[in-house]
Every structure is written in structure tokens, then in C-alpha cells.
Amino acid sequence: MTLKKIVKGLFLIGMVLISAEISRAQDFNPPFPRIGQITFYPAGAGPTIWKNHNMVIIRHYYPDDAKRIKEKNPDVILLAANDALEGNIIKNITGKPLPDEWYIHYADGSKVPFWGGYMTNLSNECPVANYIYGPQRFNQFLAKFLIENTDWNYFDGSLFDTWFQRLKWFVKNLDNVDLDGDGKPDGASIAEERWEKGKKTLVENMRALSPKPILAFESGETYLNGNGFEFWTQETVASRAWNMQKALDLLKNAVSPQMNYANSEAKGYGAVFRADFTSAQIVGAFFGHDEGTYAHRWTFLHDEYEAKLGYPTDPPQTLEENLWIRYYDTGVIISNISGQTKTVSASQLHGGPYWRFQGQQDPVFNNGKKFDTVTLQPIDGIMLFKQPVTLITPIVIDNVPKNMTSLGQNPVDYQGTWTQQDRNNITTDNPAYALFYGWGDFASPYAFSSPGNGENIAHYNPVLSVSGYYEILEWHGWHGKYPNDYQEASNVPYRILINNAPVHSGTIDQTKNYGKWNSLGIYYISKGAKIDVSLTNKANGIVISDAIEFVYKGSKQNQDTTPPAAPRNVKINP
The missing domain is CATH 2.60.120.260 (Galactose-binding domain-like)
Structure with missing residues (x-):
């Protein structure tokens, strides 16, 4: 075989691999609205409940649930959530306690507590210990452990439930933390610097073993593929605005394919839910609604989930400060997070006319009428369509x-x-x-x-x-x-x-x-x-x-409009 043929063959193989990667990446870009859900417990009837969702997040140690979810919804983006930074979780899987060296200690030798257990040490200065795979640091072990203990036949990526973006938010007396195990306090600033570098090393170690996307709850680091906004529902205008801007920044600067998940804990289906839902869609996040961060046990389903908006036709815009708008193939979404009542009229929109959808859950607000004007509550939102449409979730x-x-x-x-x-x-x-x-x-x-x-x-x-x-x-x-x-x-x-x-x-x-x-x-x-x-x-x-x-x-029964086949082998009597 000539060198030219070898080069040509390698080029074709490379193009096939690139094409496959592009095709796979397209799976992370579903149409809008983008609906997701997270649960930390066995799925039960979840595969049926989530059969039309675009993203589902479950624990990585439920592979049977992952299989059932993918069988029911092959196109869903299925993320494997882990809580492995809480050391007891790994012990429950391996049957062996983690080495004491792999926990964060204070200079006096005591371990840093967290959620009834202790915080593990992700820093590159973490002492080496012999566990399962041989001598290594914890961020080396954890990368291999998560990749090997996730069934990639079904899961499409990972999500860290616990991430500890800043140690100071979780560790009391941070000045006395001893990450390198030398019995001396590191000091708060050095500890934070070492912690951040160690987390990045963990992600690099995982990517060396698998190219699957990696997200984390309440993270924000651009070396990840995105963030899980566990607290998308916020009490203040500033916090809501910060969430939206952070989501937009990550879609621009995070590792590709970029994606964010926004979890709402709004009560019912009123104005706060509408604000959470519409703001998430405007910034391209996958949106889920449950009881909140306490447990993520239940899923709440909405009429809005039945919509088919297609894709955005332009970037997010503001009609005025914190009054957001975005246009899509079949409609437009407006989200008011200003903290003030806002009135929006049809004359402020382009591409109309538009209609409110006819809904079951809030038929006064979602009344199916041609859109003229809406007065949005201080935290509120609305989804409009270019054609009349009825949306009723089962x-x-x-x-x-x-x-x-x-x-x-x-x-x-x-x-x-x-x-x-x-x-x-x-x-x-x-x-x-x-x-x-x-x-x-x-x-x-x-x-x-x-x-x-x-x-x-x-x-x-x-x-x-x-x-x-x-x-x-x-x-x-x-x-x-x-x-x-x-x-x-x-x-x-x-x-x-x-x-x-x-x-x-x-x-x-x-x-x-x-x-x-x-x-x-x-x-x-x-x-x-x-x-x-x-x-x-x-x-x-x-x-x-x-x-x-x-x-x-x-509103009408389906009628069979297909004409019957032409008769064959029929004899007509004179």
C-alpha cells in the first residue's frame, strides 16, 4: 500500500470520526422548550413519566433505571449524577472504607465533617494511598471509579451533585485546613487555590478516560460542559439576573457541548413557575420542576411542556432591564424578572400576530385568545404562538x-x-x-x-x-x-x-x-x-x-381521510 493511500485512508477514518462526533453533539441540541428532570432515587414509573423529556438526571448506580429510560426515550440526554465527594457513598459501592488520607483534615488531624460524613480531598496535594486501583491520589482514583462504575451504554454524561465550588462555603475555620497532610495549616487562600486546581485535574483525568460531558451543581467553571442550577428559583431580582447571565456565559465559554439544567421549586403553576420556565428557555437551559433541593423526589408536569417552539431565531434580548424576550420558529417567550409589574403589548413584538395557548392548568391566563396585551406580575412570564394552539399535559x-x-x-x-x-x-x-x-x-x-x-x-x-x-x-x-x-x-x-x-x-x-x-x-x-x-x-x-x-x-374526533384501495379482481355483472 502506498503512502498516499495510507494518508487517504487515515483522512477518511478521521472524517468518519469527526462526522460521528458532530452527529453525537447534535443530540445535545434538541428543540425548545427544553424539559428535564432530576431524581436521586429509584425511578419507578419515571421512564413513562419522562418519556418526552429532553434531559433526565439519575444516580449513576441505577443502571437498570438508565436502561429503562433509554428504551422508552432513546433521544433523551441521560446524565449520571454522583455524590462521590461524600466518601461514604463510595464505601457503600465498594464495601471498603476510603483511606483516611483521602479526607480533608485540619492541622490537628481531625476530619472536616459534611452531611453526616466527611469531605474528601480533591487537591493535587492529597496524600497518596493504596485503594482498589493501587497507590494514587483521590482525584486520580475518583476519575477511574466514576468512569468504570457508569454504564455508558445508556448514560450520556456525568453530573456532580456535590461539587464544593468554594471551600469557604462548606468548611468552618478554613485557615486551619491541611490539604497536603503535613500537619500544618495551609491558610484559606492557598487551600482555595489548591482545591480549584485539584477539581480541574479530576475533570482532566475523567476526560482522559472518556469524552462524555461533565456538569456539576452550582459550579460555573468553564472547563466543565455546564452547570446544574439547583436553585433556579430565587427570592431576589439580583439572584435571578445572576443565574440568567451565568447560564448565557457558560453557553458561550464552557467546553462543548454546552448545556445547563435549571431546577424550579415554584409552588404550583402560577407566576413564579412561569418566570422560572420562561427565563430558563430564554437562556437555553433544560428546565425541571420538583419539590426542590430537599430531595428531588417528585416531578411536576405542565401544559407548557407540550409546546413545540422549534429553535431560537435570534439571541436573547431585553425590552427593558430584566424584561427578557426571545423569538423562536413558532412563537415568542417573554420573561419578567424585574421585580416590578410590566405591561407588554403586541405592538412591541415583531413577527406577529401571536396567540396565547389554550391550557388546562391556568385557563384564565392561558386562554387561547389572540394576543393584544399582558400585564406581567413582578416575577412572571408568558409563552405565545404564531398560530392558535391547545396545550394540555395528560x-x-x-x-x-x-x-x-x-x-x-x-x-x-x-x-x-x-x-x-x-x-x-x-x-x-x-x-x-x-x-x-x-x-x-x-x-x-x-x-x-x-x-x-x-x-x-x-x-x-x-x-x-x-x-x-x-x-x-x-x-x-x-x-x-x-x-x-x-x-x-x-x-x-x-x-x-x-x-x-x-x-x-x-x-x-x-x-x-x-x-x-x-x-x-x-x-x-x-x-x-x-x-x-x-x-x-x-x-x-x-x-x-x-x-x-x-x-x-x-376538539374533533380523528377521521380516516385515506381513500380505499382500488378494487382488484372484481367482476361486475352486466
């Missing part, structure tokens, strides 16, 4: 108020004797409709009843703000820890009433079709109609009351 009535009853809806109304399942009596692979089977009032994944004569009734009563056709679907897992623990009923009676008139009834076989939506039919339901879908225990086994879903299908 409405779920579940057995408890959260996890996963929809915002603005009431949970199941139980009559008779029903038992809310204790999370300790099931396993996390029970396919009930819930996320983490955690603690507190909303931990029960489903309710159940013993068989009887119909005296126990579960009523599902959604409130619908938009008239149209809705598909009604039922979900159940199995009862107990394993599928064969108990005999579920094969003939659970259900009945559907609209304005007290029966429209359909039948039975559900709960011995099969676990962990999926089972259709009970499509029905026209008028705005404000009284709806009652009920289950009873007049059955031949345990009756499970889990979730019922109402999926908006449009």
Missing part, C-alpha cells in the same frame, strides 16, 4: 396528592376500606405509577382493597377546563413485593359517568398488563363537566387503585 388522578396526581387536581376519593400501600411492603421494581417510594405522606405507590360486594369504591374526579375528546386510561402494578405474592382481581368493575349519566362500564383484568396505560375508551367531555370514573371491590381478588389518566385528543 391529567393524572392518583392515590395520593403528589406522586403523581397532576397539579390543580385532587387525588382519588375513597369510600369504604382502602389501604394505602406501605413502601416497605413492596420492592422498587413494582411497576406502580409513582416515582421514588419514599418517606412522608406521599410515599404510597397505590391503594388496595380486599374483594367484596362493591362496598369499597374509588372515585376519580378530574376537573377539565377545555372541552374536547379525552382518552381515559388505567394503570396498575402488582400487589405486594413480587407478581405472585397475591392474587389480583381479573374482573375489577369500572364505570364512567359524565354529568351523572353512565357512558361506559366494564371490567379490568389486573392480573396482567402491569405497568402500562390500559385504555378505557375515548369520550367527548365538555368544559366543567362532572366526571366520575370509579372502581369497586366487587371482584374475585385484590383490587388495586392506582392512577387514571385523561389524555386530550383534540
